[in-house]
Amino acid sequence: MKKSNLTCDTVITDELRSFIGLESNPVTYDIERHAIERFACAIGDPNPLYTDYEFAKVRxxxxxxxxxxxYRSLLPGRYPKPYPEPFAHILDGGSDYKFNESVKVGDQITVVRKVTKLYEKHGRMGTMLFKISEIRYTNQEGILAATQTTTTITYGTGKKDNGLVDH
Amino acid sequence: MSITDQKTPIFDTVSVGDELPELVKYPDTRQLVMYAGASQDFVAIHYDLNVAREAGHSNVLIHGALKSAWLSELVTSWMGYGGRLLELSISYRSIDFPGSPVTCFGKVTNTRLEDDCGLVEIEIGLRNKEGLITTPGRALVSLPTQQTDD
Incomplete structure (x- = not known):
């Protein structure tokens, strides 16, 4: 892509770069059935393994x-220092999940996130910052139950979206 | 066929090119609010039209992660209770808006045996009502083999 002279300044400052590899404060969730029920209902998935205890037991x-x-609903905690997000708007670029274990009612899942890569692109919407994060979900037995690698895209100025900080 | 009848396909009977039964969803703004609450995703472009417009969109948009949830349902309902979803990769290439149906589809692209596990790779995606694939992806599942099935 051709870069205009106006966009040669990078938004990836040394401060931002210092977040690569830095782990978020771990957060542990107790998994209760109503959270799963609400999630299954919200996505509209009628699978009885999510809502029918007897059925799940028989299976x-x-x-x-x-x-x-x-796993997506188990938000990671904050970083040990404030993340200096340069932009106001956010788009989700995608997710890669690897599943080793299903989440079950009664599990305790500990979530840790870290940024693995930062890069920027210059396009129609101006400069866009791409942040690749790896989120690890570990269960009460110390088993890595799943990982999610996500791409978060931020861009634009103005009032910051209040959901930005969680992504 | 109700979901409780769903049989797991035996690995040996699955072939490259097999198509998964399509899954059609009819998202509305109510579902986006339900998903925001259930997933703790409070990015305002999914429920506040003013914020969505300020960010350059014509309407509130469907959470990418909700589209991933539908694509996972496409795969898990096909594989039944005896299959295991091992990997799910989804790319949000274009935005989708509530108010019109979206269709999830999938096709088997590779089958292989690894350590007696029947692994099936599936190309999946979500297309909008104009037929554009907005959300391509890939899933890897493990199915029981003839030997392991009783």
């Missing part, structure tokens, strides 16, 4: 399990 799951992308 050898031991307890209700959560839909695969339920």
């Amino acid at each position: 050898g799951r031991g307890n209700l399990i959560a839909p695969p992308t339920f």
Whole structure:
């Protein structure tokens, strides 16, 4: 892509770069059935493994399990220092999940996120910052239950979207 | 067929080119609010039209992660209770808006045996009512083989 002279200044400052590899403060969630029910209902997935305890037991799951992308609702904590987000607007670029274990009711899942890569692109919407984060979900037995690698895109000026800080 | 009847396909009977039954969703703003609450995603472009417009959109937009949830349902309902979803990769290439139906589709692109596990790779995606694939992706599932099935 051709870069105009006006956009040669990078938004990836040394301060921002210092977040690469820095882990967020771990957060541990107790998984309760109503959170799973609400999630399954919100996405509109009628699978009884998520809501029918007897059914899940008969199917050898031991307890209700959560839909695969339920992990997404277990938000990571903040970084040990404030993340200097340069932009106001946010778009989700995508997610890659690797699942080792389903989340079950009664699990305790610890979530840690770190930024693995930062890069920028210059286009129609001006400069856009791409942030690749890896989120690790570890269960109460110390088993890595899943990882999610996400791409977060931010751009533009103005009033910051109040949901920015969680992504 | 109700979901409780769903049978897991045996790995040996799955072939490259097999298509998954399509899944059609009818998202509305109510569902976006439900998803925001259930997933703790409070990015305002998904429920506040003024914020969405300020960010350059014509309407509030569907959470990418909600589209991922539908694509995971496409795969898990096909694989039934005996399959396992191992990987799910989704790319939000274009934005989708509530108010019109979207269709999730999938096609088997590779099958292989690894350590006695029947692995099936599926190209998946979501297309809008104009037929544009807004959200392509890929899933990897493990299915029981003839040997492991009783």
